[in-house]
Amino acid sequence: MILIGLVFIYLAVTKDWEPMLLVPIGFGIIVGNIPLFPGLQVGIYEEGSVLNILYQGVQKGFYPPLIFLGIGAMTDFSALISNPKLLLIGAAAQFGIFGAYAIALAMGFNPNEAGAIGIIGGADGPTAIFLSSRLAPDLMGAIAVSAYSYMALVPVIQPPIMKLLTSKKERLIRMKKPRTVSPTEKKIFPIVGFLLTAFIVPSGLPLLGMLFFGNLLKESGVTKRLANTASGPLIDIVTILIGITVGCSTQADKFLQMKSVGIFILGAISFCIATFAGVLFVKIFNLFLKDENKINPLIGNAGVSAVPDSARVSHNIGLQYDKTNYLLMHAMGPNVAGVIGSAVAAGILLGFLS
Amino acid sequence: MRKKISYILLMCLILCAFNAKSQNMTDMRLNEIVVENTDGFIDDYGNRSSWIEIYNTSYGTVDVAGCFLSDDPNNLKKYRIPKGDVLTKIKPKQHLLFYTDGTPDKGTFHTSFILDSTSTEVFLVNTNGKDIIDHITFNPALLSNGKSWGRRVDGIGSSNKTGVMARSWRISQSENAAEGDNGWDVLTKVTPSSANVIDDKESKLILLKEKDPHGGIMAITAMSVVFFALLVLYFLFRMVSARQMAMEEAKKIRREAKAAKKSKPNNANVTVNIPQGEYTDEEIAAAIVVAIELAQADEQIHDVESNILTFKNIKSPWGNKAQIMKQDPQINR
Known part of the structure; x- marks a missing residue:
């Protein structure tokens, strides 16, 4: 396990793969696997130890909503508001979660374990931690590591699937320039978005509530200091704590099992299904749209809510075929819709399986 | 209060x-x-x-x-x-x-x-x-x-x-x-x-496993809920978006109407009197633009005939080199 921790740090430092997460997780893995004499009150599973106290945020599930608060305060929903149909791409990409759920069931996992594993396909680390801490605490370490690893691998996993599913003509589609969104619309969005989603899926309240609350802090224009704190120091602190404690919790006896291998395989599958579903959905959606409103299917992958990595992948692949076709702003729409979609999906799984 | x-x-x-x-x-x-x-x-x-x-x-x-x-x-x-x-x-x-x-x-x-x-x-x-x-x-x-x-x-x-x-x-x-x-x-x-x-927590999970062994029902139900939630949001924001655009359009029209009302000359029918032969086309165009701007700003710089902008040659000190040159310092001996 110490070796795995070192590999994580190596990948983060040399390859720049999600360094903000892989460095704390990697170091946490090393800390958590130092042999200890029981009773010293220093281990993460020893009640009252410092690490155990910090781990409460993961166990009780209050770190992920705080991260969502920061994400909300950082996110600009303009792309989505200016073109609301992009929301549906975010919904389609959630097929990854439920596809992986079905495969996990077929592999012999219990429904609650399958639900926790499936959420890896949502490509949202905090959501994966939140749900696994509720549904399958024993698998949380493997699920979190798997989720963050695949988020770092988005630029490797998604492009082949995107290229496979699209024709050259489709990759060259130029989307209509998004209209300017008024400040009033930006203020209304978090309130209406929260009310609607929370009433439909109340079990997603902690994540959705904090996401939209953070966004309201940003867009209200009168709570700049709070928004800055949520999107800056607060999210940094929580990211450090969540990373190190999740890393510490992955102890060899619990982590080095065949189940973990299964989780890693299912994680990769769920990412592939999500990308596949997102791109395919856009292709089908285009059949019903007028020529001037057509969507470039290369932004379909961005429904996987790895913000902003998957949107960046859409943009870069688009540029490979047309140097003047900038897809980043368009791809940010399904990308942030994916964040909402994965939080809603997590709420549904929690409602069904807890 | x-x-x-x-x-x-x-x-x-x-x-x-x-x-x-x-x-x-x-x-x-x-x-x-x-x-x-x-x-x-x-x-x-x-x-x-x-x-x-x-x-x-x-x-x-x-x-x-x-x-x-x-x-x-x-x-x-x-x-x-x-x-x-x-x-x-x-x-x-x-x-x-x-x-x-x-x-x-x-x-x-x-x-x-x-x-x-x-x-x-x-x-x-x-x-x-x-x-x-x-x-x-x-x-x-x-x-x-x-x-x-x-x-x-x-x-x-x-x-x-x-x-x-x-x-x-x-x-x-x-x-x-x-x-x-x-x-x-x-x-x-x-x-x-x-x-x-x-x-009955355990039995609930067992029941779920028995009734839905492949996860199909769960997947369809959950995806329907996800789609429904985001679809409602989509329709709502499409409406908000349409309303907002209509409001902005109406605001723009009102603003334009107000500006047109405020400006005294009717720009559509302006007669321009310019002394002939002394200026290039570019200078004339620039002068017209400035004159219209000043007229709309309600600054009574030009003469006051309705719908007529009259340009006069004014000897400005800015165009007279002799006037703008500094005098050499005088030395009193």
């Missing part, structure tokens, strides 16, 4: 606080009773006595200190649960037992009245001694030989008190549910301070 608003807000807060407290109390339920304890539960003094079990149906800890227990509808304040004992706090979904042995001097959980074969009712009353939180009636003849009378599912089912909600949808799930059934029954097992039935 500000003071008034502060008072109103304060009153609202106080009312909310009272309401919250009251709400917690009303989440308490009488859950199980034994009137003839022949070979069952023994208290801390080694005695077998009748008992009443209270269950906290809420998701928060509730302190029942100050509430009343009684078996007499004419005297609801028979036994006041003492304050100052931390054990009167009932954690969420937990139980608390009171021995109805008529010996309150033995401690908080020994009531001043005795529940026996003559008793037919039990009341749990709020701290004001008037509001009945829960009330049950029973037939003691059915409860001989240590049998208990309890809710088939903890906290679920109606009480006999008018106004307490009957969760009949849950009761109707029971095989024994008959018309008028309020969720109470003679229990097959006596379960002091513990659940009357085992939690």
Whole structure:
């Protein structure tokens, strides 16, 4: 396990793969696997130890909503508001979660374990931690590591699937320039978005509530200091704590099992299904749209809510075929819709399986 | 005015606080009773006595200190649960037992009245001694030989008190549910301070595994909900977006109309008089633009004939080199 921790740090430092997460997780893995004499009150599973106290945020599930608060305060929903149909791409990409759920069931996992594993396909680390801490605490370490690893691998996993599913003509589609969104619309969005989603899926309240609350802090224009704190120091602190404690919790006896291998395989599958579903959905959606409103299917992958990595992948692949076709702003729409979609999906799984 | 608003807000807060407290109390339920304890539960003094079990149906800890227990509808304040004992706090979904042995001097959980074969009712009353939180009636003849009378599912089912909600949808799930059934029954097992039935969490998952072994139903249901949630959001924001665009368009038109009204010359029919032969086309165009701008700004720079801009040659010092050159310093000798 110490070796795995070192590999994580190596990948983060040399390859720049999600360094903000892989460095704390990697170091946490090393800390958590130092042999200890029981009773010293220093281990993460020893009640009252410092690490155990910090781990409460993961166990009780209050770190992920705080991260969502920061994400909300950082996110600009303009792309989505200016073109609301992009929301549906975010919904389609959630097929990854439920596809992986079905495969996990077929592999012999219990429904609650399958639900926790499936959420890896949502490509949202905090959501994966939140749900696994509720549904399958024993698998949380493997699920979190798997989720963050695949988020770092988005630029490797998604492009082949995107290229496979699209024709050259489709990759060259130029989307209509998004209209300017008024400040009033930006203020209304978090309130209406929260009310609607929370009433439909109340079990997603902690994540959705904090996401939209953070966004309201940003867009209200009168709570700049709070928004800055949520999107800056607060999210940094929580990211450090969540990373190190999740890393510490992955102890060899619990982590080095065949189940973990299964989780890693299912994680990769769920990412592939999500990308596949997102791109395919856009292709089908285009059949019903007028020529001037057509969507470039290369932004379909961005429904996987790895913000902003998957949107960046859409943009870069688009540029490979047309140097003047900038897809980043368009791809940010399904990308942030994916964040909402994965939080809603997590709420549904929690409602069904807890 | 500000003071008034502060008072109103304060009153609202106080009312909310009272309401919250009251709400917690009303989440308490009488859950199980034994009137003839022949070979069952023994208290801390080694005695077998009748008992009443209270269950906290809420998701928060509730302190029942100050509430009343009684078996007499004419005297609801028979036994006041003492304050100052931390054990009167009932954690969420937990139980608390009171021995109805008529010996309150033995401690908080020994009531001043005795529940026996003559008793037919039990009341749990709020701290004001008037509001009945829960009330049950029973037939003691059915409860001989240590049998208990309890809710088939903890906290679920109606009480006999008018106004307490009957969760009949849950009761109707029971095989024994008959018309008028309020969720109470003679229990097959006596379960002091513990659940009357085992939690069905495990069975729920097993059932899910049995009914949906491949996860197809779950996937379809969940995806439908995700799509529905985002579809509603899509339609709503499409409407908001359309409305916002219409409002902006209307605003723009209003602004333009206002500007047109404000500007005195009608720009569509402006006659321009320019001295001939001295200027290039670019200079003329620039002059027209500046003149129109100044006219719209309502600065009376040009002459005042309606719809006519007249340009005159003005000898500006800025164009006269001789005038703008500094004088050489003079030296007085």
